[in-house]
Amino acid sequence: MIFELRNITKYYGDTLANDDISIHLNEGEILCVVGENGAGKSTIMKILYGLEQPTSGEILVKGQPVRFRNPSDAMAHGIGMVQQHFMLFESLTVAENIVFKREPRRGPLLDKKAMLAAVSELSERYKLKIDPSARIENCPVGLRQRVEILKILYQNAEIIVFDEPSAVLTPIEVEALLQTMKELAAAGKSIVLITHKLNEVMAVADRIYVMRSGKLVAERKKEETSTDELAYLMVGHHPATREIPPVKTGETLLATEELSLHKDGRDVLSKVSIHVDGGEVVGIAGVSGNGQSELESVINGLEAPTGGKVLLCGRDVTHESVHTRRELGMAHISEDRFLWGGAVSGTLSENAIMAKEEREPYNHKGFLRKKKITEYAGSLIERFSVKASGPDSLLGELSGGNAQKLVAAREIMMETPVLICCEPTRGIDIGASDFIHNEILNKREKGDAVLLISSELSEITTLSDRIYVMFEGKIVGEFNRGAVDEKALGLLMLGGKIDA
Ligand SMILES: Nc1ncnc2c1ncn2[C@@H]1O[C@H](COP(=O)(O)OP(=O)(O)OP(=O)(O)O)[C@@H](O)[C@H]1O
Numbered sequence: 207m208i209f210e211l212r213n214i215t216k217y218y219g220d221t222l223a224n225d226d227i228s229i230h231l232n233e234g235e236i237l238c239v240v241g242e243n244g245a246g247k248s249t250i251m252k253i254l255y256g257l258e259q260p261t262s263g264e265i266l267v268k269g270q271p272v273r274f275r276n277p278s279d280a281m282a283h284g285i286g287m288v289q290q291h292f293m294l295f296e297s298l299t300v301a302e303n304i305v306f307k308r309e310p311r312r313g314p315l316l317d318k319k320a321m322l323a324a325v326s327e328l329s330e331r332y333k334l335k336i337d338p339s340a341r342i343e344n345c346p347v348g349l350r351q352r353v354e355i356l357k358i359l360y361q362n363a364e365i366i367v368f369d370e371p372s373a374v375l376t377p378i379e380v381e382a383l384l385q386t387m388k389e390l391a392a393a394g395k396s397i398v399l400i401t402h403k404l405n406e407v408m409a410v411a412d413r414i415y416v417m418r419s420g421k422l423v424a425e426r427k428k429e430e431t432s433t434d435e436l437a438y439l440m441v442g443h444h445p446a447t448r449e450i451p452p453v454k455t456g457e458t459l460l461a462t463e464e465l466s467l468h469k470d471g472r473d474v475l476s477k478v479s480i481h482v483d484g485g486e487v488v489g490i491a492g493v494s495g496n497g498q499s500e501l502e503s504v505i506n507g508l509e510a511p512t513g514g515k516v517l518l519c520g521r522d523v524t525h526e527s528v529h530t531r532r533e534l535g536m537a538h539i540s541e542d543r544f545l546w547g548g549a550v551s552g553t554l555s556e557n558a559i560m561a562k563e564e565r566e567p568y569n570h571k572g573f574l575r576k577k578k579i580t581e582y583a584g585s586l587i588e589r590f591s592v593k594a595s596g597p598d599s600l601l602g603e604l605s606g607g608n609a610q611k612l613v614a615a616r617e618i619m620m621e622t623p624v625l626i627c628c629e630p631t632r633g634i635d636i637g638a639s640d641f642i643h644n645e646i647l648n649k650r651e652k653g654d655a656v657l658l659i660s661s662e663l664s665e666i667t668t669l670s671d672r673i674y675v676m677f678e679g680k681i682v683g684e685f686n687r688g689a690v691d692e693k694a695l696g697l698l699m700l701g702g703k704i705d706a
């Protein structure tokens with residue numbers, strides 16, 4: 207047993223985040239931790255990594271009781287954690303980040319040759335390809351994650367904890383990451399993976415813990431279980447299936463005409479013409495990085511196109527601000543919740559009425575009406591089962607998935623004719639994802655238009671009445687519900703052509 211947590215209990219104020227949890231990790235094992243949003247997964251791992259102190263309970267590393275006051279203490283005992291928000295220095299190189307604070311030196315000077323040799327050796331040993339002299343600011347997310355892993359390995363970590371590492375990655379990068387985990391385990395490292403993606407669990411886990419409401423509710427060996435059973439253990443019931451009635455489309459509520467965006471010397475969007483009619487969910491399928499994010503920001507007004515138009519409810523809004531577009535009837539679940547979606551240091555009430563703060567009944571003649579706002583925030587929390595102590599909690603105190611639920615709830619409940627959903631269920635557990643999917647379908651039934659941009663292909667194919675395929679900034683295909691040829695769709699997403 208490489209580590210053991212015994213009877214760990216953790217309170218945040220009155221919130222019981224971990225309730226008498228006892229878990230362990232064996233050497234060379236890949237352990238997965240699954241559970242609903244707010245189940246306490248991140249908390250138990252933060253305790254192991256010295257980021258949080260337990261209210262009671264014991265930590266043992268290789269049989270010895272230890273106390274971690276901070277992550278450096280945990281690191282000194284061989285425990286490393288890949289955080290969701292990377293902690294790298296943008297202006298330093300890959301190699302400099304990896305050896306940071308532990309630089310090989312010759313006298314007082316940095317020994318550059320030794321640094322490069324050490325970094326290259328690590329990168330080869332664990333098959334983590336990097337360019338040691340590239341600057342972090344020029345590295346895509348997948349590569350940054352590799353640098354984080356190498357940094358932990360350079361510090362001789364024996365235990366590596368990953369908290370939802372795949373949420374930010376493209377499917378190809380996810381494949382590579384899962385392969386890396388297997389290589390690391392084969393090399394004797396011990397891995398903990400927190401994830402909501404049960405297919406990832408079934409691909410790499412040796413053993414799985416399931417958590418619910420702060421408690422450990424099950425332990426399974428991979429061979430003994432299935433995605434179905436894990437889903438059941440997580441939410442306590444089987445998912446309901448829903449019949450989707452045939453589409454009844456109304457007028458076009460959102461359209462783009464030959465939208466183009468030329469940026470950093472290339473055409474990120476080329477003459478993109480799409481339309482979403484009332485009563486319709488339209489999906490954009492594509493491998494991340496093919497212009498979807500730019501399409502999102504041009505439609506929302508965060509970025510101006512170099513050519514073409516955006517039409518909202520028949521009106522040309524190409525040169526209107528984000529604020530005006532919202533006023534005219536566009537809501538938006540943003541891909542990046544924390545950059546655009548919500549204010550971490552604000553209360554749930556403040557976050558709930560964002561963009562409504564000038565409206566009745568929340569604002570009367572220039573005065574905010576606290577009671578109405580609190581009531582409204584309370585109703586979102588209840589309807590979307592956001593796990594929080596109340597409207598006065600700070601958004602930053604919620605678990606990752608619950609913060610996202612609140613932002614999604616706010617945008618869906620704007621009741622606008624047009625809703626743009628970008629990765630609406632990223633980081634959200636299976637039960638809550640079903641709920642959000644239902645809310646999207648309810649909007650459709652009311653006759654509103656929904657544009658869905660998602661890297662989860664199954665989310666796109668389940669919900670969409672029509673699907674556009676995007677590749678290198680262009681629309682390269684279109685499918686109607688019921689006529690989706692998955693093979694052709696996959697091929698188009700990768701830039702292939704379909705023989706006529
Ligand atoms: N800093 C904090 N202050 C107050 N409460 C907190 C804090 N961090 C977490 N909590 C609460 O502890 C509980 C467990 O949160 P945790 O982040 O461990 O959940 P999780 O299982 O990681 O969920 P998710 O899948 O959404 O990431 C939640 O109810 C959360 O609101």
Ligand SMILES: [Mg+2]
Pocket residue numbers: 247248249605606607
């Ligand atoms: Mg978490």
